[in-house]
Amino acid sequence: MPTPSSEVIVIGAGPNGLACATRLAQKGAKVTLLDALPMPGGGATPREFAPGFTTTLAHLTRGIDARVAKGMDLERYGLGFQTLQTTLLGPNPVTISRGKTASQDADFARLHDRLTQFARVLAPFRAIPAPTLGKGNDWLTLARLGLGIRALGKTEFRELLRMLLTNAADVAEDDLTDQRLQGYIAFEATLGAWAGPRSPNTLILLLNHLATGPDVLAPKGGMQAVAQAMTKAAEAAGVTIRQNARVTRIVTNGDTATGVELASGEALAGKTIVSTLHPGLTLRDLVGPRVLDAGLYTRAGHIHSRGGTARLTLALKSLPNIDNLENRLIIAPSVNAVENAFNPVKYGQIPDVPVLEVFFPTSLDPRPDGLHILTANVQFAPHMPVDGLDQARAQMLENTLRVLAAHIPDLRPLILHCELLMPQDVAALYGNPGGNWHHAELAVEQMLFLRPLRDLSQYRTPIEGLWLAGAGSHPGGGITGAAGWNAALAMEGAL
Amino acid sequence: MTLRFDLTPLLPTAFAARTEPLNRLMRFGPWAGYRTALCYGDTEMEYAAIRNTAMVYDLCPMTKYRITGVEAEDYLQRLTLRNVKKLPVDAVHYTAWVNDAGKVLDDGTLFRLGPQDFMICCQERHLPWLLDSAHGFDITVTDQTADLAGLSLQGPLAATILAKAGLDVAALKPFRLTRLPLGNGQVMISRTGFTGDLGYELWVTPDLALPLWDRLEQAGSVYGLRPAGNDALNLARIEAGFVIATVDFIPAHQALREDRARSPFELGLGWMVDFDKGPFTGRRALLRERETGSKWALVGLDIPGNVAAEGAILYHAKRHEVGHVTSAAWSPITKRSIAIAEISAKHAKGSDVWVEIYAERELHYAKLMLPVRVVERPFFNPARKRATPPERF
Numbered sequence: 001m002p003t004p005s006s007e008v009i010v011i012g013a014g015p016n017g018l019a020c021a022t023r024l025a026q027k028g029a030k031v032t033l034l035d036a037l038p039m040p041g042g043g044a045t046p047r048e049f050a051p052g053f054t055t056t057l058a059h060l061t062r063g064i065d066a067r068v069a070k071g072m073d074l075e076r077y078g079l080g081f082q083t084l085q086t087t088l089l090g091p092n093p094v095t096i097s098r099g100k101t102a103s104q105d106a107d108f109a110r111l112h113d114r115l116t117q118f119a120r121v122l123a124p125f126r127a128i129p130a131p132t133l134g135k136g137n138d139w140l141t142l143a144r145l146g147l148g149i150r151a152l153g154k155t156e157f158r159e160l161l162r163m164l165l166t167n168a169a170d171v172a173e174d175d176l177t178d179q180r181l182q183g184y185i186a187f188e189a190t191l192g193a194w195a196g197p198r199s200p201n202t203l204i205l206l207l208n209h210l211a212t213g214p215d216v217l218a219p220k221g222g223m224q225a226v227a228q229a230m231t232k233a234a235e236a237a238g239v240t241i242r243q244n245a246r247v248t249r250i251v252t253n254g255d256t257a258t259g260v261e262l263a264s265g266e267a268l269a270g271k272t273i274v275s276t277l278h279p280g281l282t283l284r285d286l287v288g289p290r291v292l293d294a295g296l297y298t299r300a301g302h303i304h305s306r307g308g309t310a311r312l313t314l315a316l317k318s319l320p321n322i323d324n325l326e327n328r329l330i331i332a333p334s335v336n337a338v339e340n341a342f343n344p345v346k347y348g349q350i351p352d353v354p355v356l357e358v359f360f361p362t363s364l365d366p367r368p369d370g371l372h373i374l375t376a377n378v379q380f381a382p383h384m385p386v387d388g389l390d391q392a393r394a395q396m397l398e399n400t401l402r403v404l405a406a407h408i409p410d411l412r413p414l415i416l417h418c419e420l421l422m423p424q425d426v427a428a429l430y431g432n433p434g435g436n437w438h439h440a441e442l443a444v445e446q447m448l449f450l451r452p453l454r455d456l457s458q459y460r461t462p463i464e465g466l467w468l469a470g471a472g473s474h475p476g477g478g479i480t481g482a483a484g485w486n487a488a489l490a491m492e493g494a495l
Numbered sequence: 496m497t498l499r500f501d502l503t504p505l506l507p508t509a510f511a512a513r514t515e516p517l518n519r520l521m522r523f524g525p526w527a528g529y530r531t532a533l534c535y536g537d538t539e540m541e542y543a544a545i546r547n548t549a550m551v552y553d554l555c556p557m558t559k560y561r562i563t564g565v566e567a568e569d570y571l572q573r574l575t576l577r578n579v580k581k582l583p584v585d586a587v588h589y590t591a592w593v594n595d596a597g598k599v600l601d602d603g604t605l606f607r608l609g610p611q612d613f614m615i616c617c618q619e620r621h622l623p624w625l626l627d628s629a630h631g632f633d634i635t636v637t638d639q640t641a642d643l644a645g646l647s648l649q650g651p652l653a654a655t656i657l658a659k660a661g662l663d664v665a666a667l668k669p670f671r672l673t674r675l676p677l678g679n680g681q682v683m684i685s686r687t688g689f690t691g692d693l694g695y696e697l698w699v700t701p702d703l704a705l706p707l708w709d710r711l712e713q714a715g716s717v718y719g720l721r722p723a724g725n726d727a728l729n730l731a732r733i734e735a736g737f738v739i740a741t742v743d744f745i746p747a748h749q750a751l752r753e754d755r756a757r758s759p760f761e762l763g764l765g766w767m768v769d770f771d772k773g774p775f776t777g778r779r780a781l782l783r784e785r786e787t788g789s790k791w792a793l794v795g796l797d798i799p800g801n802v803a804a805e806g807a808i809l810y811h812a813k814r815h816e817v818g819h820v821t822s823a824a825w826s827p828i829t830k831r832s833i834a835i836a837e838i839s840a841k842h843a844k845g846s847d848v849w850v851e852i853y854a855e856r857e858l859h860y861a862k863l864m865l866p867v868r869v870v871e872r873p874f875f876n877p878a879r880k881r882a883t884p885p886e887r888f
Contacts, residue, residue: 293776293779455595
């Protein structure tokens with residue numbers, strides 16, 4: 001733990017940066033939190049996408065990490081959530097509530113139950129540093145978690161081992177008969193990933209979603225309420241937050257980080273520097289090759305960071321006339337629909353029929369002017385479109401609106417403004433190269449002790465005093481703050 | 496399908512037109528994709544030339560990387576172990592480079608041809624590592640292996656023969672280089688070598704290779720100059736105490752077994768490591784090793800008797816394995832059995848260390864268990880190696 005007099009600089013005021021800074025400040029450190037955007041919150045920070053209309057990059061969550069919510073006392077700062085039901089749009093819509101379909105599909109209930117059980121025993125791994133193959137494990141905790149898994153019983157333990165590294169499509173097709181529900185599993189597993197449901201090891205991504213939280217939640221007051229509550233908690237803990245402070249360099253002296261330089265030219269000294277930015281960007285662009293070993297520098301450039309999700313935001317005159325629009329809506333009618341939407345992305349092309357997660361935030365938190373907003377995560381979008389960004393964006397928007405209009409016939413005339421962010425746009429706005437939600441893709445080869453790289457998996461870097469605490473570190477991103485909190489705990493344990 | 500090795504033949508070197516007709520045994524071996532002579536006819540005579548007259552040895556397959564650019568010095572500071580700032584223009588130093596874990600990738604000679612112009616000369620191929628290391632540096636790395644022919648001229652009469660050939664290098668000090676006119680071009684001559692004797696390495700563009708050979712042959716005929724193959728050179732280099740990648744150590748990127756890579760400290764190259772020069776790849780790992788100690792050591796051994804201990808295993812108190820011989824020879828010039836051996840660091844002083852040799856005598860093997868003595872390398876270190884100007888004959 002940094003001693004009370006020490007200066008800690010945390011880079012990036014997203015949920016991980018806010019969580020990490022707060023924890024460190026609560027333990028007595030003098031913490032300055034630097035952020036490039038005009039307001040704190042990262043993926044939860046409001047941004048005007050059209051005159052008078054704001055949105056946030058993340059539109060839904062599976063919940064803040066429980067330790068973060070408690071440690072930052074977020075309830076006290078007004079944060080509350082509403083659990084959403086999910087409706088699968090199509091000729092015969094299905095609504096799913098807490099793992100059950102309205103039609104009581106027994107296969108689905110069984111599969112969902114099983115996956116939820118798996119997620120429950122795996123979830124504690126999110127709240128500890130990833131186990132390592134070397135020294136430094138907390139064997140007592142690991143033994144306890146291992147016993148927890150084994151306590152599933154012989155049959156379920158064997159099923160977990162069988163299923164853990166399979167792909168989502170196989171599981172959906174093995175265990176379900178209803179195409180719509182198969183499509184749902186396929187979509188849910190690959191949401192935010194650069195992978196189709198038939199890509200290897202995609203089931204573990206679904207387990208990770210479920211381990212983050214069993215239900216999809218909408219923060220009361222919109223996603224910016226998360227940013228506001230976390231910001232208040234950080235300030236209450238004594239964190240100094242500075243906006244429009246883009247860090248351009250991490251200053252080192254020998255093997256030790258000694259401060260940062262800002263785009264303005266200002267230099268700030270610090271004994272401990274914590275970066276919640278992309279690990280590759282942190283090491284290659286901010287630290288640079290001169291003080292890093294050539295092998296690490298090279299590998300940091302090979303961290304897979306492909307974003308596959310475009311973000312659509314529409315400003316609407318009024319809500320369209322469809323049922324269930326206060327629910328989370330998914331348009332992914334089958335496994336093949338999801339897989340077909342991913343295929344062209346492998347070649348830098350745009351899918352003809354993308355799959356979508358749609359939400360009307362204003363259906364829960366109405367605007368005073370009575371106008372409305374639609375937000376959608378659109379999959380899949382190429383992170384490096386072969387036709388160039390502008391043409392790809394226009395094509396992606398057109399294809400997306402066509403799919404939306406097919407399910408919401410009266411939508412088009414209601415649109416006042418629209419914005420579609422391709423992964424490259426997300427990268428430019430939020431500073432995550434590649435535009436992936438998790439900075440480093442969540443994929444088996446970049447999870448746990450391999451996240452973001454084997455020698456960076458304990459939040460430490462080879463530069464003394466420089467730590468990683470962002471979505472690129474275990475357990476990944478999403479609006480949870482888990483990685484930032486884990487990093488703060490690791491720093492306490494180490495110093 | 497039949498395997499047709501003749502479809503991917505070994506390349507001839509720039510000197511092949513001269514070296515191949517001279518090879519009475521047709522004994523060639525592969526070296527980095529080239530065909531090179533292992534022995535021309537009589538290893539003992541070739542070795543004797545190294546120590547008594549002079550020999551030429553075809554160096555063309557040596558891997559040569561040219562590094563140029565305004566940040567070439569910074570780049571090499573980060574890449575290699577020694578302090579490149581201390582290497583003046585027209586000088587050469589022996590250095591090595593390691594990976595992040597501080598394990599040796601290769602050793603080689605670094606030539607400083609100009610303030611921002613360098614050449615690395617080494618045995619193994621390293622272009623991917625050199626290019627990976629180049630990110631963020633304003634430099635160019637070029638593989639010049641095929642663009643530069645190398646010929647080693649080694650032995651007490653080397654300078655005399657060069658003078659006779661019209662190439663006066665009397666003033667050239669060890670580890671310095673000079674350029675002299677040759678035909679329509681020039682020859683770069685460095686006072687370097689792998690024999691531990693007086694010697695020079697001559698570098699020309701391939702079109703000048705044969706004229707250079709012919710000129711030396713003509714000048715050297717009366718001095719007993721002869722070509723030598725790998726076998727003779729290997730004997731000389733063991734006497735000189737030099738190590739070879741893949742023989743005395745496994746380059747870290749080639750090691751399949753995690754525990755086979757070795758640090759410079761473990762190869763007797765610790766003297767190269769300059770911790771004060773600033774950051775370089777492997778520095779943090781080597782600092783840790785300096786704190787915690789090394790596991791292995793590479794030492795020179797003096798072994799009783801006259802049987803070369805090639806491949807022999809070392810024991811402590813005749814019982815516990817503590818290492819093995821990586822290179823060994825009966826040394827004609829020192830008249831003793833010498834070896835380079837890898838030994839566990841705690842036995843590196845050699846107390847109560849024994850070597851087990853299986854000596855073949857007319858189809859019968861005798862098992863010898865002999866006490867070893869750890870000695871300094873080089874085993875043979877004549878004053879003529881360093882004398883400037885060199886003795887004339």
